[in-house]
Amino acid sequence: MAASAAAATVAKKRGEMDAFLKRHGNNVVGGVYKLRGLNEELNENDLAHEGFGTVEDKYAEKPLIGYLPNNPKDIIRNETCLLLQDRKGGPVAPLPGKEAKDSDNYRVTDRRFVLTHKVLAIGAEYDSTGEVKADSIPLFDIVEARALPEDHGVIEIITQLEGHNSGRTYRFRPPSSTVHGWLHDLQMQSIAAIEHKNSKIRKYRRIIRHLYAGGYVQLVIATMIIMNFLMLCAESQLQPDDGDQIYKNIQALDLTFTVIFTVELFVNAVIHWFYPFINNGWNVLDIIVITIAWIAKAGNIAQLEPTRAFRIFRLAGKVESLRRIVTAITKAIIPMCYAFFIAGIFTSIFAVLGTEFYKERDPENFGTFSRTMYTLWYAVAFSTWRNDLPIWDEQGNINWGILLYLVSMVVILMWVTLQIVVAVLLDNFVGATKLEHQKEAKKRLLEAEQTNIDTGGLEPLLTEMLKLFDTSDQLSRGIKKIFHNLDHDRQGTIDFTKMMEGMKKFATHSTIRLTPEDYEVLIEGGRMCNPDRTINEQQFDQMMRKQIKQHVQRDLTDVMGMNEYQIEMRVLLASHRILHVNDQYDEIRTVQGELAELYKEVNLMRIKCLTDTAQLVALSEGAADASRDMESNAQNIDAILDRDLAVELRARHAQQQKQMAEMREIVADLKNKIEQSTNELRGKTPVHNGIGSHDLEGGNASDLASMGPSKFGHFAPATPTFVR
Structure with missing residues (x-):
């Protein structure tokens, strides 16, 4: 049933697409590509805008294409x-x-x-x-x-x-x-x-938010929270009477602190209203503590006065280090509750057994389930066995039943279950702490990326792309969809303006603001683009792949700096970085092979052109001989035949001479084109450090292979298109 439903859905989508295409035709734009998503050398059901790359982007917080x-x-x-x-x-x-x-x-x-x-x-x-x-x-x-x-x-x-x-x-x-x-x-x-x-309100909110988030303001608030807590501790120590001056001063200070904390909470709510404020757990804690304080003062409820001590927890929301610790403990509470649940089950089992076995011998400590639970908790907490169940009886014999019960309780509850609870707490606390440190490391890595120079300005996009793709094929599809998203007018090429406009619209962690200098870095000063400095789809794919590789190399360097004192990690990252560094000799050998193949094709084409030219010249000379024979024959015929036939033959002869003249012009033009094409090919061949097309005249590519790297630089070989 599920397969049939899926097939019906696909058929429905295809029908809608066919109807759409029937209304608007194929939309051929400059002969570059036809349909966006359907004719991109991908699967016929793979639409260019369904998702972005792989299925992982469905679970991403914010897809690049929203x-x-x-x-x-x-x-x-x-x-x-x-x-x-x-x-x-x-x-x-x-x-x-x-x-x-x-x-x-x-x-x-x-x-x-x-x-x-x-x-x-x-x-x-x-x-x-x-x-x-x-x-x-x-x-x-x-x-x-x-x-x-x-x-x-x-x-x-x-x-x-x-x-x-x-x-x-x-x-x-x-x-x-x-x-x-x-x-x-x-x-x-x-x-x-x-x-x-x-609006002025938004303007003032931005100003106040900037001041509120400053270090001095947060330091003052944290100091006041500590002073309020010390005041509560002093009140608990002094225990002043209601009529004493000390009591009145403490109450006045407490009211002052409450008003200040209320104003601070109101300012925080105004500048972060609404969802950023409510979604912060520390702000919710502030609301609860301050609300209870005002209820206690307004209703004169003495039972709520001790809740003022919880104000010290607000300090964790102001100090980064304390917030990390409290956050780690909070994340460890739920796993620890599961461990406590297991410990409670084992304790309850021992309580049931103890009640059934010893309720008559010691009803005060084992008479009921609750009494037995308290006795066991006391023994586990304080390591004290205080009851009327002696291990040795009056005759000096061992009571094996009580001894077995006590030993099994100690092993299972104290040595195993209690240690499991502590282990779970520590494991989750350490894991949560590591997660906080990793978040901080990620933040520092992003800051380091912003300080890098000559990166092309695409660091936020490259960071997101590395999350979305697993294989090279998925990366190619994603790059193609990025290109189509930038090429909004379907011209098949993008320029600086299109890239600048389109990159700002991707949902990255920071907005990409491309500059002309960044664009020059991306196109490598004109090497990775067309003569008019535009980029087609293939060039864009090569450019993005190279940028991703360089992005990984820069990140490896930054992470090495962050792990400078971790020797093993530093050596591992250094080895990884060396593997990603380009080997110029490998590139030279690749280019040498490409040039050898190129000149081999050029020589074959030249031989073919010269052969065809020789054949045309031979045909032209044969036609000239035939023309001279016809002219001599015409003179002989003119003496024999009548004048009208001679005139007709001369007219035909003149027409044939005209055709032969046209053929000679075609042959001459063909020779000029062959020479021009050969010169253009030599001109397109890159010249680096004295190496050019004249060094391989006649297709002698072995000379290039014999040259060392000192005479050969990096370049992308031109690939001319020959028309036979």
Whole structure:
């Protein structure tokens, strides 16, 4: 049944996709690729936007390519519209109508548009699930939303130049019945979002948050918590009477501390409202402690006064080291409870046995289950056997029953069960402490990555990519989907502008802000790109793979610095790092082999061209001889035949001479092209340290193999395309 249901779902999706393609055709863009996801040399059911790479991204906290908003409470409008992408980037051309397909000026696609109070999300192309997001426009980044004057059915959105979308202009055509509703909601929501972002309250909250998180403010709060606790300890020691001046001073100080802690809690709630504040357990503890303190003062409830001592736990929320310890203990409580449960079961078994065996001999300590439990707990806690069950009787004989009961209790409860509880507590405490240290190490590693230079600016993306892919094939698919996400206008190439705009939209731990200098590092000064400094899909794959490898090498170096005093770890990381370092001699040998094969093909092509040229020259000379024979024959015939036939033969002869002249021109042109192609090939061959195409004239590639690395540098060999 499950297999049939899955097959039905796949068939339904394929039917929807076929209907979509039937409406819009194949959308061939520049002959580069046709369908995004279906014709990418992948499985035919593998859509480019279903997931990102492997199945692991389903469990990731935040996928790189996000999903459309799906909370009904937040969605204002949710509708399928036509997205119009201006290919030429120039002035507005005649707009396609409702039923129009792609044109030279615009590319038209059906997209799902979702408008919320914060963002306008645009769905992915060819996504049958209707869940994956391809692009988004924060409403506070909208400069203007209007209906085009030449076509009121098209809405144009202009974004901020320095914003999330880098000044891109979006045009889309909603259904005719909802155009005015879309325009009105976009304008109203964008105004509200801009006002909310630029409000004075948010400005003051940012200032206060910065001051509150400062080290001096947190130090003052921690000092006051300690002073309040010391005051409670002094009150417990002095035990002043209600009418004493000391008691009044202590109560006044306690009220002052309570007011200060209340104000501090209110400020914390205002600057972190709402979910960041409530989701912090330390803030919840502050709320409970301060609320109990005010209830005790307002109701004059003396029983609640001792709860003021719990305020000292607020110190753990202010000091990082204490917070780690308390967090580790908290995480160890639940596993320790399971160990206590096992210990309780064994203790209960001994209590039942002791009650049944010795309730008549010692009813005071073993008369009931609860009495026996207390007796056993006393023996385990204080290692004291205080009861009326002596091991030696009056005659000096050993009471083997009592001795066996006591020994088994000591071995099972004290030596085994109690140690298991302690071991579980320590194991989970150590594990939680290691986890906290690993989080801190990860934070320091991310900080170290930001200090690296000449990285290309893609460190956050590379870090996330290493989590999402297991195999090289999965990595290739993921890189391809990243490329298609950046190539929003389907031109088959991306440039600096596309990369800068697209990288900012990936859900990484920090926003990627690509600079022209970073782009030059990525394309290696022009080696990894086309002459116009654009990157195609294959070049992008090579570039990303190289960046991932360099990212791992940089991380190995940073981790070595973090483990400087752990000799074994440092040696292991150093060995690992050496294995990842490029061997220039291996690259030289690879390039030498490629050049040898290249010149071998060039020589074969030259021999073929020269042979064809020789044949054409022989044909041309044979045709010239035939022409001269025909001319002499024509003169002889002119003396015999009448003048009309001679005129006709001369006309044919003139036509043949014209054809032979054209053939000579073709042969001469072919020779020029052969020479030009040979010169261009030599010019394309890279010249490094004195090595060029002239060093391998005639395809003598063995000369290159004999050269040492001192004469040969790193370069990527050109691969010319020959047309026979």
